[in-house]
Amino acid sequence: MLIAHISDFHILDPGEIFSGRVDTAAGLRRAIDAINHHTPRPDLVIATGDLVNDATPGQYDQLRSLLSGLIPPALFVAGNHDERRACASLGFGHPSADDRSGDSTHDGRVRILEAMDADQHAFVAEVDSLIVVGLDTTIPGRHDGQLGERQLAWLDSVLSNLAGRDVLIMQHHPPFSTGLEQMDAMGLTDAQAEDTVLERHRNVVGVLCGHLHRFITSPIGNTVAICAPSTGAQLALEIGDGHPAYTDETPAMLLHLMRPGQRLVTHVQPIPVPESWLPHWAV
Numbered sequence: 001m002l003i004a005h006i007s008d009f010h011i012l013d014p015g016e017i018f019s020g021r022v023d024t025a026a027g028l029r030r031a032i033d034a035i036n037h038h039t040p041r042p043d044l045v046i047a048t049g050d051l052v053n054d055a056t057p058g059q060y061d062q063l064r065s066l067l068s069g070l071i072p073p074a075l076f077v078a079g080n081h082d083e084r085r086a087c088a089s090l091g092f093g094h095p096s097a098d099d100r101s102g103d104s105t106h107d108g109r110v111r112i113l114e115a116m117d118a119d120q121h122a123f124v125a126e127v128d129s130l131i132v133v134g135l136d137t138t139i140p141g142r143h144d145g146q147l148g149e150r151q152l153a154w155l156d157s158v159l160s161n162l163a164g165r166d167v168l169i170m171q172h173h174p175p176f177s178t179g180l181e182q183m184d185a186m187g188l189t190d191a192q193a194e195d196t197v198l199e200r201h202r203n204v205v206g207v208l209c210g211h212l213h214r215f216i217t218s219p220i221g222n223t224v225a226i227c228a229p230s231t232g233a234q235l236a237l238e239i240g241d242g243h244p245a246y247t248d249e250t251p252a253m254l255l256h257l258m259r260p261g262q263r264l265v266t267h268v269q270p271i272p273v274p275e276s277w278l279p280h281w282a283v
């Protein structure tokens with residue numbers, strides 16, 4: 001199974017440009033094109049939050065319009081720039097308000113087994129033999145994230161019930177400190193508690209994240225956490241307390257390869273842009 005992992009689209013209203021420089025809609029269009037035309041075509045798309053920039057209805061309309069061109073089924077979680085109910089209504093095989101209790105399908109390959117409740121957009125999906133657990137790290141009105149004791153207890157019980165099955169977790173805020181201190185200040189406040197839960201289980205093959213606008217990876221529990229780059233603007237590598245700034249690094253998607261009896265393998269696939277852009281300080 002091949003999984004395309006894309007993140008942090010930061011879609012704006014039609015015609016608007018991110019930071020006055022990056023056409024994020026064009027970035028997502030290029031990512032969708034790369035996924036649709038990749039050989040072999042990915043079986044599933046995982047999108048790890050910050051799908052839009054300001055959570056307005058118009059931005060979600062624009063996002064839906066762009067996603068209509070995506071061929072494989074997709075699963076979404078919310079980021080700190082999203083509105084969780086809007087993310088939960090995107091469809092494509094994850095639990096919307098209408099199908100929380102039933103089987104939700106997109107071309108018959110994605111089945112929703114369980115949704116946590118109406119307050120948090122967390123779910124368990126089955127895609128072929130793979131289980132994907134989507135977690136909700138968002139705190140309304142804030143940029144840092146939290147899973148909370150209730151969601152962590154739910155995750156613990158879900159993983160126990162799925163012992164022996166391969167489970168991929170997807171969430172926006174990564175469950176580790178990255179060394180980019182200003183970004184860590186808006187990180188996952190209960191990352192240590194998630195690590196403790198994941199230490200108790202052997203069936204999590206990876207924890208897929210976003211939020212950092214860079215490819216970053218770190219061990220957690222008995223598995224590995226992996227942040228995907230943005231399909232729009234990448235953050236500079238500011239290890240220490242440097243101010244987060246966008247760079248003109250090339251957008252990318254991650255391709256996670258899962259084969260029977262093998263561990264998860266992750267490839268970084270750049271998505272070249274026709275014209276690069278320069279940050280303010282370089283102009």
Ligand SMILES: [Fe+2]
Nearest residue numbers: 008050211213
């Ligand atoms: Fe983001």
Ligand SMILES: [Fe+2]
Nearest residue numbers: 050079080211
């Ligand atoms: Fe974020």
